[in-house]
Amino acid sequence: MAPVLPIIDFGPFLDPEASLEAKKNVALELDRACRDVGFFYLKNHGVPLELMKAMLDSAREFFERATPEEKERIALKKTAEGGDNARGWLQVRKKDAGSHEAVDMYRPVQATGPPYITGMGPNKWPSTPANFKKLSETYVEKVTSLGNSVMKAFAMGLGVDDEIFLSRVDKAFWNLRILGYEGRKSKSKENAGIGEHTDFGILTFLMTDSTKNSLQVLDKTGEWIWADPVEGCYVCNIGDMLSEWTRNAYKSTLHRVCHNSDSLRISIPLFFDPNWDAFISPVLPPSSGESDEKTRGIRYRDTFIRAVEKPLWRDPLTPPDSS
Numbered sequence: 001m002a003p004v005l006p007i008i009d010f011g012p013f014l015d016p017e018a019s020l021e022a023k024k025n026v027a028l029e030l031d032r033a034c035r036d037v038g039f040f041y042l043k044n045h046g047v048p049l050e051l052m053k054a055m056l057d058s059a060r061e062f063f064e065r066a067t068p069e070e071k072e073r074i075a076l077k078k079t080a081e082g083g084d085n086a087r088g089w090l091q092v093r094k095k096d097a098g099s100h101e102a103v104d105m106y107r108p109v110q111a112t113g114p115p116y117i118t119g120m121g122p123n124k125w126p127s128t129p130a131n132f133k134k135l136s137e138t139y140v141e142k143v144t145s146l147g148n149s150v151m152k153a154f155a156m157g158l159g160v161d162d163e164i165f166l167s168r169v170d171k172a173f174w175n176l177r178i179l180g181y182e183g184r185k186s187k188s189k190e191n192a193g194i195g196e197h198t199d200f201g202i203l204t205f206l207m208t209d210s211t212k213n214s215l216q217v218l219d220k221t222g223e224w225i226w227a228d229p230v231e232g233c234y235v236c237n238i239g240d241m242l243s244e245w246t247r248n249a250y251k252s253t254l255h256r257v258c259h260n261s262d263s264l265r266i267s268i269p270l271f272f273d274p275n276w277d278a279f280i281s282p283v284l285p286p287s288s289g290e291s292d293e294k295t296r297g298i299r300y301r302d303t304f305i306r307a308v309e310k311p312l313w314r315d316p317l318t319p320p321d322s323s
């Protein structure tokens with residue numbers, strides 16, 4: 001079945017030879033997708049396909065081969081135990097809300113402990129496979145550079161000064177996450193997946209292996225649609241902060257993973273988020289008649305700490321609640 005989400009060719013925006021009109025067309029296509037569904041496929045994004053494949057292969061190697069001792073060595077720990085509560089390996093086992101394993105790495109910071117402020121500790125890189133850290137650093141550099149270009153395109157589509165965006169993402173607090181979802185043949189009783197949630201940052205660049213029927217997106221009519229992988233493309237989605245930044249013009253859309261296949265599924269989101277201290281307030285004026293008495297704005301680090309301290313997955317099978 002053809003993908004339902006729009007596929008956006010980002011090539012002209014990155015091409016120094018392309019006309020301004022061609023770039024504007026890309027920006028307008030992106031703008032439409034962000035207002036409409038908040039999810040789109042991005043093709044011709046400039047990240048080498050061999051690098052993407054090498055990342056997926058390496059993450060698979062980690063989930064297939066890392067020993068329990070290695071996982072324990074890099075396990076995410078609570079602040080009181082010396083970790084920063086955000087970086088490292090974790091395993092979620094929730095009967096209804098989906099089980100998965102993940103390793104989270106973030107932009108390196110000048111560590112502030114121990115004990116560490118949430119998010120402010122050192123990364124705990126897997127050592128299986130041996131070149132994982134180096135490969136990931138190359139990958140993060142490419143994707144964060146793409147993130148900057150997409151922000152420029154967003155500014156063009158919205159008709160705002162791109163410096164407002166670029167000055168708040170030049171030290172983007174990125175989060176590289178490798179995720180493994182067990183196949184159904186595994187012995188655990190839980191369903192593999194992630195419960196419905198929105199991402200809390202700006203923009204997620206998701207690449208996955210070729211497994212179909214896993215990621216679902218809630219469309220405007222309230223139906224869950226599949227967002228299956230499209231060869232060579234990222235699945236991108238808007239997070240809550242960009243929604244706030246655009247006065248909710250851009251949608252931060254609920255999604256979930258219900259993994260149905262018999263084999264291990266690998267996915268790697270890179271969450272492209274604002275600078276740690278960035279203050280985000282709407283770049284678009286209130287529409288006529290809408291009051292703007294309440295000063296709106298959020299500091300990224302406050303959002304981050306809140307999100308990390310409360311689990312973001314819920315039961316994948318229930319409709320969104322209103323809280």
Ligand SMILES: O=C(O)CCC(=O)C(=O)O
Nearest residue numbers: 179194199215257267269
């Ligand atoms: O694995 C996927 O397809 C999506 C993961 C996801 O939504 C997340 O980690 O926020």
Ligand SMILES: [Fe+2]
Nearest residue numbers: 197198199255
């Ligand atoms: Fe997500």
